[in-house]
Amino acid sequence: xxxxxxxxxxxxxxxxxxxxxxxxxxxxxxxxxxxxxxxxxxxxxxxxxxxxxxxxxxxxxxxxxxxxxxxxxxxxxxxxxxxxxxxxxxxxxxxx
Numbered sequence: 001x002x003x004x005x006x007x008x009x010x011x012x013x014x015x016x017x018x019x020x021x022x023x024x025x026x027x028x029x030x031x032x033x034x035x036x037x038x039x040x041x042x043x044x045x046x047x048x049x050x051x052x053x054x055x056x057x058x059x060x061x062x063x064x065x066x067x068x069x070x071x072x073x074x075x076x077x078x079x080x081x082x083x084x085x086x087x088x089x090x091x092x093x094x095x096x
Contacts (some may be wrong), residue, residue: 065092 067085
């Protein structure tokens with residue numbers, strides 16, 4: 001029976017050289033990291049299906065138009081100046 005093949009030995013990684021720590025100065029305030037670049041992220045609310053329909057009493061109506069090419073079931077995205085179909089890319093501009 002032939003001997004099983006073994007993988008070549010892995011090279012050892014050298015640890016990165018650490019910068020020497022600065023000695024603390026007496027009476028100095030502790031150093032704080034600059035929070036200039038950090039901002040809290042704004043989270044969008046997910047709209048889901050409830051944004052596609054309006055419920056008035058016992059009647060349900062569609063809030064957005066459907067695509068003319070794709071047919072019913074494909075809602076168009078509502079932008080500030082146009083409606084766009086995400087499926088086929090059809091765009092209908094709003095009247096001013």
